[in-house]
Amino acid sequence: MSTSLLILTDFTPAADQALHYAAALAAPLGASLILLHIRRESLLDRDAFTGHIQHLSEGEVAAALEERTRGLAVPVQVESTVDGVSAAVADAAQRHQPALLVLGKPDTETTPDELVSSTSLTILRATRTPLLIIPINSTATVPPRRITIAADNNGFSLKPQTEPIRDLLHTLKPTVTLVHVVEPEENDECPQAHQAVLDSGLLRELPSVHTHGVRCRQIPQGILQGVSETQADMLLLIARRRSFLGQLFNRSVTSQVVLHGHVPVVLLPALD
Template identity: 50%
Template sequence: MTAPLLVLTDFSPDSDLALRHAAALAALLKAPLLLLYVRRESLLDPEAFTGSIHHLSEKQIADAFAKRTAGLSVPVVTESVNDRLPEALAAAVQKYAPALVVLGKPDTQQTPDQLVSTTALNLLRSTHTPLLVIPRPANDPVLPQHLLLAIDGEPFSFATPLTGVQELLRELQPRLTLCHVASTAEAESVAAHDILAGSRLLAGLELPIETHPVVDSEVPEAILRAAADVQADWLVLPARRRSFWGQLFNQSVTAQAVLHSSLPVLLLPTS
């Protein structure tokens, strides 16, 4: 059986959009969905992005699940748990072993960055499972045909094969643009193709790969501009363990991409 896609919901428009994206991907993969509602805290509470906790009755939760799963073309399992978000997600990942976790992100462009915690990185740290962040505002789901993969010029690898992500890439057969943003012209010569090959991310896959090197000292902004320039549908970022603690390259890149990208961002936790 194909591994499920796990969708976090708080029954908000943001998570509803994430569910629509996940349903389109699940239909392509012929995979089931797991819709997880964490009762104690909303995805928009102060520990997540910026909102408040919504307390719902059992009937309200059941009705909300029924409304959102009606008409979906793939099997759906719903689950409501009472826990902190990272712990609840970690338990669900251990139980269901999803190929991908899908999360909706509210529009925080008018909120100062220092007031918006990077929930995505916290969830990566607790699960080490690929995470697809769907921002608002974003378009309704269209299967991506062009991905921008941004790397930092250092080798990376994965503790376990990203089987679910590789299966998704095999089904999508997208174009892939490999982007290395260098702060100096000398650093631009990094062998991005060799780094990608060494990661084994595309092992067994034959995808058309283009390169888009950029020289710019403002790395996060340059990556987002590059994604717009090449008209990518998704942004893909390997997230190093050090990024969980806000150090070095990923302090700005991973967090800022999640915060400010208008495209879906696929985060791949590295070993």
């Protein structure tokens, strides 16, 4: 089966940036794009709280899709649905089996975390497929040359849907650094966290992986500090079940990194 990337769009600037990022990423991967228009419900959009969401006619939607796909250098298929986020994404993911779901994230820094109804939570629940989130203010290089993986000392197993991420790493051959927020007595080489990632099979066939320990009181801030210190173009974050199935998603490490990070983040759903 050929590789594809599924991009969600609500025609906002954040969604447009995600589309252009996906097109640039798809080219070296030999992948095609599926651009899915989904009615705006919660796409981390402040307009959802103000009632300013614009509802478009079918003709306006078709014109907007044509405008955004015109001139793209990779094959693209467009779809539109009136279903909600969960149903629409689950259906598209089942039909296309994409390597990645791609979502643009607008600036939510001025929106209290407790008010953010995160589409990333909804999508992970619905599909358990790797999710690439592109912040609106990101200036990261694409395709990424430096990828950072955040890991703790706990082992994990990845779902079969994450296999294309191994292919992505093998094809792009970026510099890969494992970042771990360490305790004061720990070694900066992070041997236990490194072994946990190796045991997962995520780094299979990669020639070498660097390690980088970060000392920080708060794990989310430590991860973001590590992203900055390693000059990462992309962050890979293991999304454990408690992060995206629990009721306290907005307080989890995963959500805090997604909400406050400034580089593209790939959420890899773990089995445990």
